[in-house]
Amino acid sequence: MSKGALALLIHGGTDNWSPERWTARFRAVCHDRPILLPPEAKRDPAKVHYAAVWKPSPGDLACFPNLKVIFNLGAGVDALMADKTLPNVPLVRVAVGDLTGRMTEYVVLHVLMHHRQELYLRDQQRSKRWVPKFQWPASAISVGIMGLGTLGADAADVLGRIGFRVAGWSRSKKQVDGVACFHGDGQLDAFLRRTAILVCLLPLTSETRHILNRDLFAKLKRDGPLGAPVLINAGRGGLQNEADILGCLDDGTLGAASLDVFAQEPLPVDSPFWTHPKVVLTPHNAADTDPDEISKYVARQIENFEAGGVLDNVVDRARGY
Known part of the structure; x- marks a missing residue:
């Protein structure tokens, strides 16, 4: 019996994320399974049993019909979930160790950057001024992570081992060793009051859209070494x-921000974020995962599924993640 085809619907990919590169990867790991790009896949759609997608x-x-x-x-599935025609089949998100590790690298890098006063120090370097400031220890800084899934829990663990006082908040109750865990609307204010550096790793749902707003920022901790x-x-x-x-x-409600994601991407050239002196900007590459690891992950999931196994990391459509 021939294997059901895997269709690749990849839009907006360049270089390492181009459809052609993905085709080569999947052909290398899926053996004799047909790997089809959209023109060929849509000529005989009944043969397609699986789809690997990016911004379709x-x-x-x-x-x-046989998907x-x-x-x-x-990792994010909010764009897919907005498609009202999305077939009612399991939707699986990427959750590989490479992605988790890279996100933790980003979070730790940027927490340390603000903790170690890098914005000030780089400004002093450009001005050729030797004016060091007192540097407080990591134990003086309270970091709060919004989102305690796989990514948030791993970042919290590493930050805690460095010495930061780490707390986490999630929509539902979670328990992470060594992390003060808060959950739900009733515990959000208490979480914010103790947080000097706020890290947001939440999924985007109707409940979390625009959760990072002035009202929330005004509740963050203001009496620690960072000031704002x-x-x-x-x-x-x-x-x-x-x-x-x-x-x-x-106006000083926030002292600084590191932003990897934006409402419009690529970020328009006239956006004030590009030149704001208190902003560290990155081009949505915090967890820019190795595509080879992703293709292997998908191939393993398909093999396990066809052998009667259970799919991992299936999105709960009611919750949106």
């Missing part, structure tokens, strides 16, 4: 009210 257009997946599983090649609190968002652009972030940076 709405309606792209609705034409496959069994959709694999999203990135710091925001680090490596989750989704839709989590942040960007006008509020800019206003809070300008």
